[in-house]
Amino acid sequence: xxxLDYKDRRPIYEQVVEKLKDLMICGVxxxxxxxxxxxxxxxxxxxxxxxxxxxxxxxxxxxxxxxxKGRGSFVADTSSIRALKNSELKKDLVSWIxxxxxxxxxxxxxxxxxxxxxxxxxxxxxxxxxxxxxxESDKKI
Amino acid sequence: xxxLDYKDRRPIYEQVVEKLKDLMICGVxxxxxxxxxxxxxxxxxxxxxxxxxxxxxxxxxxxxxxxxKGRGSFVADTSSIRALKNSELKKDLVSWIxxxxxxxxxxxxxxxxxxxxxxxxxxxxxxxxxxxxxxESDKKI
DNA sequence: TAAGTGTACTAAGAGTGTTAATACAAAATA
DNA sequence: TATTTTGTATTAACACTCTTAGTACACTTA
Numbered sequence: 657x658x659x660l661d662y663k664d665r666r667p668i669y670e671q672v673v674e675k676l677k678d679l680m681i682c683g684v685x686x687x688x689x690x691x692x693x694x695x696x697x698x699x700x701x702x703x704x705x706x707x708x709x710x711x712x713x714x715x716x717x718x719x720x721x722x723x724x725k726g727r728g729s730f731v732a733d734t735s736s737i738r739a740l741k742n743s744e745l746k747k748d749l750v751s752w753i754x755x756x757x758x759x760x761x762x763x764x765x766x767x768x769x770x771x772x773x774x775x776x777x778x779x780x781x782x783x784x785x786x787x788x789x790x791x792e793s794d795k796k797i
Numbered sequence: 798x799x800x801l802d803y804k805d806r807r808p809i810y811e812q813v814v815e816k817l818k819d820l821m822i823c824g825v826x827x828x829x830x831x832x833x834x835x836x837x838x839x840x841x842x843x844x845x846x847x848x849x850x851x852x853x854x855x856x857x858x859x860x861x862x863x864x865x866k867g868r869g870s871f872v873a874d875t876s877s878i879r880a881l882k883n884s885e886l887k888k889d890l891v892s893w894i895x896x897x898x899x900x901x902x903x904x905x906x907x908x909x910x911x912x913x914x915x916x917x918x919x920x921x922x923x924x925x926x927x928x929x930x931x932x933e934s935d936k937k938i
Numbered sequence: 939t940a941a942g943t944g945t946a947c948t949a950a951g952a953g954t955g956t957t958a959a960t961a962c963a964a965a966a967t968a
Numbered sequence: 969t970a971t972t973t974t975g976t977a978t979t980a981a982c983a984c985t986c987t988t989a990g991t992a993c994a995c996t997t998a
Contacts (some may be wrong), residue, residue, distance in 0.1 A: 704956060726965065770907055845987060
């Protein structure tokens with residue numbers, strides 16, 4: 657379910673928080689779905705249960721999950737999570753642009769990069785482009 | 798010359814490295830310009846000289862500066878620094894796009910964000926847009 | 939010669955993250 | 969009902985990194 661990166665500078669509990677958050681955002685973990693138990697996930701990742709407990713506590717503090725003693729931990733309202741992720745992405749982009757401008761990058765160059773990378777990733781993941789949507793809907797007729 | 802952020806998760810020596818690197822990239826520190834001495838910068842930032850020494854050692858390891866015992870530390874070839882910064886920015890953008898796609902953002906939305914943020918930052922810094930370049934060159938006649 | 943420079947080294951302290959070992963309350967289950 | 973499973977809390981210990989402190993040495997410059 658989760659892969660840890662020990663080369664990552666961030667602590668394990670924070671990686672777990674981010675990974676689980678992403679799984680909720682992309683829909684793998686749906687609303688009210690049960691998360692693996694603290695001890696089970698700890699065993700699965702070969703780390704201490706306390707570390708998972710810390711991750712779950714953080715997720716609950718942020719309102720991403722809710723926990724019930726004796727029952728388990730469950731995914732909270734996903735729409736608010738998605739909204740938060742959206743604002744985080746916007747914030748990161750703003751910082752990036754700020755840095756890019758200082759480094760002398762042009763707006764045109766950035767747009768080119770975005771376009772190129774977008775199609776490249778769609779090619780890698782076998783995703784369909786907007787341009788191809790027409791052909792796709794043809795099949796459905 | 799440099800402002801430290803003690804709320805930042807990154808260690809001080811790494812912040813110093815990044816700040817100095819940025820100063821070289823944006824042209825404040827030109828090629829072969831002398832950097833402040835280890836002890837002077839340490840006093841200026843109110844931190845231990847060892848910490849600055851570590852930052853300078855890292856900068857030299859990366860080929861951004863060269864140091865001469867008894868003389869001082871100086872800015873190395875800035876073009877290679879700029880090239881590296883460019884590839885770093887590209888890499889960061891790729892990661893961001895990957896995350897944005899997973900979160901369900903559309904390419905159009907991203908382009909809109911880039912355009913909006915670009916003009917906003919130019920407005921904040923009093924920078925001139927490409928569209929205004931004609932008027933600017935008029936003045937020079 | 940004296941002052942300023944980079945560089946090296948050891949020791950100590952502080953902070954954080956992680957593990958370990960229990961323990962308890964509540965819910966689910968056999 | 970008894971057992972298991974769940975979340976939660978607590979304390980101690982350990983490891984790792986960052987930072988500071990103090991000292992020392994070689995080299996360049998004024």
